[in-house]
Amino acid sequence: MNARSRHRTFYLVPISRETGLTSMALGLVRALQLAGVRVGFVKPIVQPESMIGDTDLASHFARTLCGTTTPDPIPFAHAAELVRTGQIGSLMEEVVALVETVRANHDVVVVEGLIPDADIQIATRLNIGTIRSLGADLIPVIAGGSRDATELAAIAATAAEQYGDEGRRPLAGVLVNHCGDGAGADLLMTVGALDVPGTEKPVAILSAVPTVTRVSAPRVLDVAEGLGLGIFHRGAIETVRAESILVAARSPEKLMRHLKSGTLVVTPSDRSDAILTAALVAQRGMPLAGLVLTCGGTMVPELAALFDTPPLDRLPILTTDDDTFTTASRLSNLSSHVGREDGERMERMISFIAEKVDTRPLLRRLDLPVEQLMPPPVFRHRLVEAARLAGKRIVLPEGDEPRTIRAAAICAEKRIAHCVLLGAPDRIRAVAKAHGIDLPAEVEIVDPETVRGTYVDPMVELRKAKGLNALQAHKQLEDTVVLGTMMLAKGDVDGLVSGAVHTTASTVRPALQLIKTAPGSSIVSSVFFMLMPDQVLVYGDCAINPDPTAQELAEIAIQSADSARAFGIEPKVAMISYSTGSSGTGLDVDKVREATALVRGRRPDLVIDGPIQYDAASVESVGRQKAPDSPLDGHANVFIFPDLNTGNTTYKAVQRSAGVVSVGPMLQGLRKPVNDLSRGALVDDIVYTIALTAIQAAAGDKTVAELDTAAE
Numbered sequence: 001m002n003a004r005s006r007h008r009t010f011y012l013v014p015i016s017r018e019t020g021l022t023s024m025a026l027g028l029v030r031a032l033q034l035a036g037v038r039v040g041f042v043k044p045i046v047q048p049e050s051m052i053g054d055t056d057l058a059s060h061f062a063r064t065l066c067g068t069t070t071p072d073p074i075p076f077a078h079a080a081e082l083v084r085t086g087q088i089g090s091l092m093e094e095v096v097a098l099v100e101t102v103r104a105n106h107d108v109v110v111v112e113g114l115i116p117d118a119d120i121q122i123a124t125r126l127n128i129g130t131i132r133s134l135g136a137d138l139i140p141v142i143a144g145g146s147r148d149a150t151e152l153a154a155i156a157a158t159a160a161e162q163y164g165d166e167g168r169r170p171l172a173g174v175l176v177n178h179c180g181d182g183a184g185a186d187l188l189m190t191v192g193a194l195d196v197p198g199t200e201k202p203v204a205i206l207s208a209v210p211t212v213t214r215v216s217a218p219r220v221l222d223v224a225e226g227l228g229l230g231i232f233h234r235g236a237i238e239t240v241r242a243e244s245i246l247v248a249a250r251s252p253e254k255l256m257r258h259l260k261s262g263t264l265v266v267t268p269s270d271r272s273d274a275i276l277t278a279a280l281v282a283q284r285g286m287p288l289a290g291l292v293l294t295c296g297g298t299m300v301p302e303l304a305a306l307f308d309t310p311p312l313d314r315l316p317i318l319t320t321d322d323d324t325f326t327t328a329s330r331l332s333n334l335s336s337h338v339g340r341e342d343g344e345r346m347e348r349m350i351s352f353i354a355e356k357v358d359t360r361p362l363l364r365r366l367d368l369p370v371e372q373l374m375p376p377p378v379f380r381h382r383l384v385e386a387a388r389l390a391g392k393r394i395v396l397p398e399g400d401e402p403r404t405i406r407a408a409a410i411c412a413e414k415r416i417a418h419c420v421l422l423g424a425p426d427r428i429r430a431v432a433k434a435h436g437i438d439l440p441a442e443v444e445i446v447d448p449e450t451v452r453g454t455y456v457d458p459m460v461e462l463r464k465a466k467g468l469n470a471l472q473a474h475k476q477l478e479d480t481v482v483l484g485t486m487m488l489a490k491g492d493v494d495g496l497v498s499g500a501v502h503t504t505a506s507t508v509r510p511a512l513q514l515i516k517t518a519p520g521s522s523i524v525s526s527v528f529f530m531l532m533p534d535q536v537l538v539y540g541d542c543a544i545n546p547d548p549t550a551q552e553l554a555e556i557a558i559q560s561a562d563s564a565r566a567f568g569i570e571p572k573v574a575m576i577s578y579s580t581g582s583s584g585t586g587l588d589v590d591k592v593r594e595a596t597a598l599v600r601g602r603r604p605d606l607v608i609d610g611p612i613q614y615d616a617a618s619v620e621s622v623g624r625q626k627a628p629d630s631p632l633d634g635h636a637n638v639f640i641f642p643d644l645n646t647g648n649t650t651y652k653a654v655q656r657s658a659g660v661v662s663v664g665p666m667l668q669g670l671r672k673p674v675n676d677l678s679r680g681a682l683v684d685d686i687v688y689t690i691a692l693t694a695i696q697a698a699a700g701d702k703t704v705a706e707l708d709t710a711a712e
Contacts, residue, residue: 027353261436269297399423499677575610
């Protein structure tokens with residue numbers, strides 16, 4: 001019987017220095033997680049500190065960004081000493097023990113090898129010894145560049161010969177990074193596998209990742225520290241990223257066209273014309289990365305004063321004694337190493353790589369029942385995939401708002417939804433250009449002036465019971481949120497997202513007036529999806545209902561449980577109170593107790609308990625003490641708060657104190673999906689809210705179809 005092992009160890013061995021080994025390893029971890037596989041990560045031996053300038057960043061990012069079980073690695077100096085003194089067998093015992101602590105509880109362990117650079121002989125021996133000791137499947141990591149399939153196959157053959165244990169350790173696949181323009185797509189679409197000399201079967205190309213500067217762009221702070229540049233003006237140096245380098249050696253009128261979003265401008269300190277040109281472009285809204293002043297000078301006081309007021313006060317200005325040519329050369333050769341403090345950059349790289357990894361060849365090597373895990377990366381991935389399948393039109397009333405425009409462009413690029421921007425087309429395009437946003441043709445721009453009249457009569461009909469006349473309707477439709485809501489009411493779009501510059505009331509009020517509640521719902525409520533390190537929790541209601549009655553609280557619980565299930569989370573509902581079970585009395589506890597009973601009567605299929613304290617609902621050991629008979633077992637994932645004061649305070653406390661990303665609020669109970677944004681929303685927040693809305697629209701279509709079938 002040739003049953004395949006339930007456990008696999010994949011050893012990633014780099015073929016050269018510049019393969020982006022750690023980001024590729026963690027990208028593979030993320031991709032396997034998205035496929036529902038339990039993945040552990042081990043960096044057995046630390047890369048020599050002289051090479052990377054920091055200790056064990058691979059393990060750090062594996063824990064913090066991928067949520068993996070990752071032990072501390074063995075110091076390189078200790079490993080090298082054991083090799084030099086002939087004790088490599090003892091070292092391998094330590095390595096195996098390290099990996100075994102992870103392998104016992106995971107289906108797959110991804111092991112990151114050593115880069116054969118600083119001490120090539122020792123690093124190579126350690127890679128060979130570790131692969132053999134672990135019985136690992138070998139995956140070479142190759143820098144693609146402009147290489148074609150034949151050249152890549154030859155490199156893979158060298159790796160197989162060097163590390164393949166004389167053919168006993170075949171290649172599980174190859175990971176190719178840093179592909180040139182178009183090369184990655186060609187490799188996967190037209191090649192798919194490499195005919196590697198010396199191997200019996202073609203070797204799968206697991207990834208062909210293109211180089212995209214916006215994904216790997218360093219912070220200007222990292223540029224300054226990496227090259228030892230002086231800081232003349234900090235600005236937003238900790239957050240602004242340098243996507244491209246431009247030497248300002250042309251006249252102002254020719255220079256302006258080259259100043260794009262993320263450009264770091266290099267110019268001699270006495271080139272006032274170049275400095276003023278950059279300041280003018282930045283003043284108009286172009287988000288430049290900053291200025292590097294060369295040749296040992298600084299800015300004259302008259303010019304420096306310009307950078308003391310918004311928006312120029314955000315522009316970092318660096319200085320160096322080197323000449324412009326030397327500075328540009330040093331910048332172009334800046335290390336791509338990601339520092340410990342820049343988790344945002346590493347997260348972008350991991351997510352980008354994970355999207356480019358084809359895990360199917362690796363999954364075929366496993367014999368696993370795919371477990372439906374729901375850590376944050378899986379949630380976000382499934383969110384995007386479900387939105388793509390939905391194929392919905394989402395209207396964005398704040399069409400000339402920069403974050404909204406960028407989110408619409410991202411949604412078009414990732415095929416998340418067909419976005420409709422409401423606003424004057426010239427204004428929207430001007431804002432996009434000023435912020436360096438390339439608007440794809442798939443993003444639709446609708447001028448309110450040309451369509452407003454279409455919705456006057458339908459709005460009068462919807463609001464005739466309130467005595468609305470045509471003149472009043474026309475006036476109200478001047479508000480783009482109202483106009484977008486009417487487009488939704490008439491079925492011209494499938495959902496609406498607003499709130500980047502509008503209040504919650506401005507978004508919700510038109511929806512209540514024109515969309516109204518769904519069949520079977522008496523109230524509108526909200527949920528936040530809280531992306532905790534290892535799972536996604538649902539919090540409701542944290543945005544809409546100040547003090548719901550027991551009946552309303554029960555409806556909020558049912559709506560929230562259904563929302564959780566719609567997004568792949570099997571709900572275990574905790575009705576939160578300051579007391580657990582029958583230990584407390586009073587109106588507030590009685591309300592929660594009554595609401596819990598109502599839910600049990602209406603929805604016996606739901607796992608629910610209440611009143612229960614948060615710790616008893618979410619911590620297994622506490623639950624055993626305080627609520628030993630609770631069906632939640634300390635593993636609740638849907639938390640219903642008794643009032644808005646409690647819910648809103650809790651979600652913000654968790655979000656800010658624990659550094660947790662929250663997606664929402666997502667509104668529940670409307671006939672068609674309308675969702676509100678925080679006015680401090682980031683671009684990613686808007687993107688994911690658009691995805692949520694598209695999925696809600698698809699779920700609503702299904703519900704309507706079911707109701708129609710039942711009526712027949």
